[in-house]
Amino acid sequence: MYDSDIRAALRGRLETRLHGQPHLLVPEVEVRWGTPVRIDEMLITDKVSGYEIKSDKDSVARLERQIRGYNPFVQRAHLVVGNRLRAHATSLLPSWWGIWSATPGAAGVKLKEVRRARRNPEFNPIMLTTYMSRSDLTGKLRELGEARLSTRTVDEMRFLLLDRLGPTKTAQAAITVMRTREDWVAKSRRASQALSVA
Secondary structure, three states, rough: OOHHHHHHHHHHHHHHOOOOOEEEEEEEEEEOOOOOOEEEEEEEEOOOOEEEOOOOOOOOOOHHHHHHHHHOOEEEEEEEEEEHHHHHHHHHHHOOEEEEEEEOOEEEEEEEEEEEOOOOOOOOOOHHHHOOOHHHOOOHHHHHHOOOOOOOOOOHHHHHHHHHHHHHHHHHHHHHOOOHHHHHHHHHHHHHHHHHHH
């Protein structure tokens, strides 16, 4: 049972669960601030959820670093893990992370939600604004009545947005942009097509 087997099962499960609901499921998303990591599958609905995949062919050598990268960025985090690593990996996770077990079956990988993910107490909405361009930030701040933005740096505009909107609405503003990013929509479509062909 390889990473690709688990990924196919996970994408299928999430796409079925969310059918008809606005969402975007993007593979291999780089976290830009903090600890640099790559989120295996990022699900964007009205919140951002991250899924880290560990197959029986993997190790947990990088998991603690990956946890540090995920923690400030996602509102919900999930580990999808094979039986060989499950006990060790679980011992490293914060209590709010969700856990899905992945086991081989006759019709492919079986997934079972072992522990439901809870709200992330370490979430920092500024992290999501790193996926808003200068143009995105300028447009939103102008809607809020801000002027003379050309002299501000992108980072200054991120913190100004947080100051004006507060954490919840800042996250919502970023999510609206993230869910409609053309490059991510195309990347998500390619991933789904690749799995359907396989």
